[in-house]
Amino acid sequence: YTIPLCLNVDNNFSNEKNFFIKKKLHKVNQNLYSPVISFIGRINSKKGIETIIESAIILKKKNIIPFFFIGGLCSYTYEKKLKKILNINGLDNVILVTNGINNKETPYYYYNSDIAVHISNIFEGMSYSILEAMLNECVVITNYSNEIISDNAIFVKKSTSEYLSKIIIKLINNKNMINSIKLKAKKTVENNYSDKIFYNFFSKIY
Numbered sequence: 367y368t369i370p371l372c373l374n375v376d377n378n379f380s381n382e383k384n385f386f387i388k389k390k391l392h393k394v395n396q397n398l399y400s401p402v403i404s405f406i407g408r409i410n411s412k413k414g415i416e417t418i419i420e421s422a423i424i425l426k427k428k429n430i431i432p433f434f435f436i437g438g439l440c441s442y443t444y445e446k447k448l449k450k451i452l453n454i455n456g457l458d459n460v461i462l463v464t465n466g467i468n469n470k471e472t473p474y475y476y477y478n479s480d481i482a483v484h485i486s487n488i489f490e491g492m493s494y495s496i497l498e499a500m501l502n503e504c505v506v507i508t509n510y511s512n513e514i515i516s517d518n519a520i521f522v523k524k525s526t527s528e529y530l531s532k533i534i535i536k537l538i539n540n541k542n543m544i545n546s547i548k549l550k551a552k553k554t555v556e557n558n559y560s561d562k563i564f565y566n567f568f569s570k571i572y
Contacts (some may be wrong), residue, residue: 373494373497373498373501373555373559373560373561374560374561375501375555375556375559375560375561375562379473379474379477383471383474384474384477384478386474387471387474387475387477387478388478391433391435391462391475391478400431400432400433401432401433401480401481401537401538402432402433402434402435402478402479402480402481403418403432403433403434403435403479403480403481403482403483403534404434404435404436404437404475404476404479404481404482404483404499404504405418405434405435405436405437405438405482405483405484406435406436406437406438406467406472406475406476406482406495406499407438407484407493407495408438408439408440409436409437409438409439409440409444409445409448409463409465410440410441410444411444411487412486412487412488413484413485413486413487414483414484414485414486414487414525415436415448416448416451417485417525417526417527417530418434418436418483418485418527418530419434419448419451419452419455419457419461420527421527421528421530421531421534422434422457422460422461423455423457423527424527424528424531425531425534425535426455426456426457426460428531428535430534430535430538431460432460432480432481432534432538433460433461433462434460434461434462435461435462435464435475435479436448436461436462436463436464437462437463437464437467437475438464438465438466438467439465439466440463440465440466442465445463445465448463449463472495472498473498473501473502476498476499476501476502476503476504477502477503479499479502479504480504480505480537480544481504481505481506481507481534481537481544482495482496482499482504482505482506482507483506483507483508483530484496484499484506484507484508484509484510485507485508485509485522485525485530486509486510486525487525493510496508496510496519497555497559499551500518500519500551500552500554500555501551501552501555501556501559502552503548503549503551503552504548504551505519505520505537505544505547505548505551506519506520506551507519507520507522507530507533507534508520508521508522509521509522509523509525514554514558517547517550518547518550518551518553518554519547519551520533520537520547
């Protein structure tokens, strides 16, 4: 049997932990009102990380400066490469790259983000990270091919930095659109991917 993706949708947030994550992000991000855009997962070239950074460069040239958080497992060599790119382009205070984050902290990072970007250079189906981002009220921008992405996220066919930057600008300039997608995303996971739903389903089978 294939075990489907499902999450615990109960909000068991720790205020103390949430404050810690918020403080960590704001230590780098001095503008408390700038949108936060996150990627959380395996940090490598196949995950479109450099495309995300290139979109940040484009946005900076347009004087649009959201804050980017990139967190997950990363090789020392690739982390060093990314930080060199950030330094050369003056993005040290715009993009925070964190190698290795606790899985239990992931929901808190998403909760303190506005947008989650998952654009892979290889074919990928639905991911736990996308569901987790949707549950924690992020607008997901993705090129992952799956059946649940509709009006509850932004599906992109072109994974270029230019196209990504245009989508980000469109979202930043439309708060109503962001709020609407966030709500639909959260409801999608709660109504279809709750661990309780799958527990009840399999209980009937066995």
